[in-house]
Amino acid sequence: MLVGILVVSSYMLVESFAFSYQVAIFPRFTAIATICGALLLLARGYLPESVRNAVDDSGSMFDYEEDELVESEEAVTSRAERDGEHEDASPHAERQQAILVGLLAGYGVVGYAIGLVLATPLFVIAYSALFGIRKRIAAVLLGVAIAIALSFDYILPVDLMQGGL
């Protein structure tokens, strides 16, 4: 992510030299600030200890209540562990999140091709299948999603039946 931020801000900094002074000053100033921050964060491991501290440290005014926050989180976590829910089983969690990101990309592309109203039921069916939602609940979700899509098509001043192609 940091590399992405660095690439985008570097491009925007270089491009800003093609603008007139007034148009360039703000993007140039913010691009330089972004690049400096991103470089510091990327090079954190190679910095002297004092500089690394400065990069990692929080300037929080409310540090003193972190203990209480942690305590509360522990209480919630222990309750969750007891009940076997809300566990971030890491590989499983990452797989689920990756699947959802893939579905999002698919939803966007298919929606662009055939229109969001038609893409919506396909997205919900795919989600239900991939996330193991029971058929009865999946049917309810599908019905609600179609109702939302048709309502939006009616309410919003945009034709959601049309794709972007």
Add this chain to the structure above:
Amino acid sequence: MIGSSLTGAIDILFTGTTLGWLLVGVLLGIVIGAIPGLGPNLGLAIVLPLTVRLSGPDAIILLISIYSGAMYGGSIAAILINTPGTAAAAATTLDGYQMTRQGRAMDALSISATASAVGGLFAIVTLILLTPYLTTLVLLFGSPEYFLIALFGIALITVVARGSLVKGLTAGAFGLLLSTIGFPIAVGQPRYTFDTMLLFDGLNFVAVLIGIFAIGEMIKLAGERGGIARDGVDMDGSVFSGVVDVLRAPITTIKSGYIGMFIGAIPGSGASIANFVSYAETVRSGSGDEEYGSGNHRGVIASEAANNGTVAGSLIPTFSFGIPGSGSTAILLGGLMMHGLNPGPELFTTNIDITYSVFLSLLIGNIVILAVGLFFITKTSYVTAVNSNYLIPLVIVFSTLGSLGLRGNWLDVFTVLFFGVFGFFLMTYDYSIIAFVLGIILGPIAEENLIRSLQLSDGSLMIFVNEPIPLLLTLMTVTLVGLPLLKALASPFRRYVASAR
């Protein structure tokens, strides 16, 4: 002045469908707040595009009612299943859930509703009384001050919030940078558009907000196994005795409301901090023979009065200077700007009636919270039985369709999806989301004021230091960023001196 403005505000509130939107907002907010994993940010983000058809005052009143309702709603799951519906109700679990385990769930829920309403009411009345003074302060600010206050806001948010200061500043600067895509307001030359019309209007900040606060949250939620479904919560206890408990603790309730208001007014702090600070203060000032964390009603009062107090407090920097105090107020600010209501002098002069109508709607909203909280208390357990995993596809559908409705521009759909993923990574790697969002929202305002300031000073940067207020803001920003960094840089030296001693 205040009298005629309030009369105008009452006219806005009691004509047309405004009160209906207020009621819808509060109810929706309570439900959204009560479902763990959702919360006010998501609720506001998915409703925002739907407000396109509403008038400015109706839209803002709907949004702020959702925010206020969600603050109370968060306590329901905290009390019944020990899982705070929102971060703002985290401290409520400490005594609220213990009360449920002791067969006093109804007491705890009615305490929460009453304390939320009373704390919120005192805070909002104070805000209304403070408004004339705020107006005087806001009118002292010109272009240089508004540019500097935008930078100060981002700096303050990164300092107040937990996490790396450099990460926060980087996120804020990147947000400001992305806001420069398209046609700048002040100077008519396209930037970073790749000669495509899609990018001429730049990134829509509302689409970015929806992406980060709705899609990003859903990606995060998808990684949590199972839902929050929970049946069989015993709804025992007495509504009446809960109300009496709050009435018997007026000092705790009012003090907590004001603590919430004060902390809410500090950008970046928000209700999640306020409820812990208020809880800690109540524990500190309590008589030694009171035990907290084992079902003490004062613990619930402290937390709940504070988090509703933050709503009024957070409106001070948001309306006055365009610096939101939290994710929710950032979306609210987006809503204001989407409806042509710019924060700052406009809201305190030409649109003062609208400003007061929003404040009055909060006042009425707190009464609605009290009524709903007390009369529908036995129904609240149904909300905690909702499996939030079933809501993921519906929230995504809502967000995606709504984003296309903003301008009919497909770029907004892809903005929502892209920034959903980007927001998820920001959360994962502990970057300040609020700083990034604030950068995106405030970018155009900051740039416009920067260019105007430079035009006034013939290009000289001295305009930012040659008057008392700009000088003070510059010094405050430099101090805010510089001090923590200097402290960290000096830490090895301090350790060396200590070991030498």
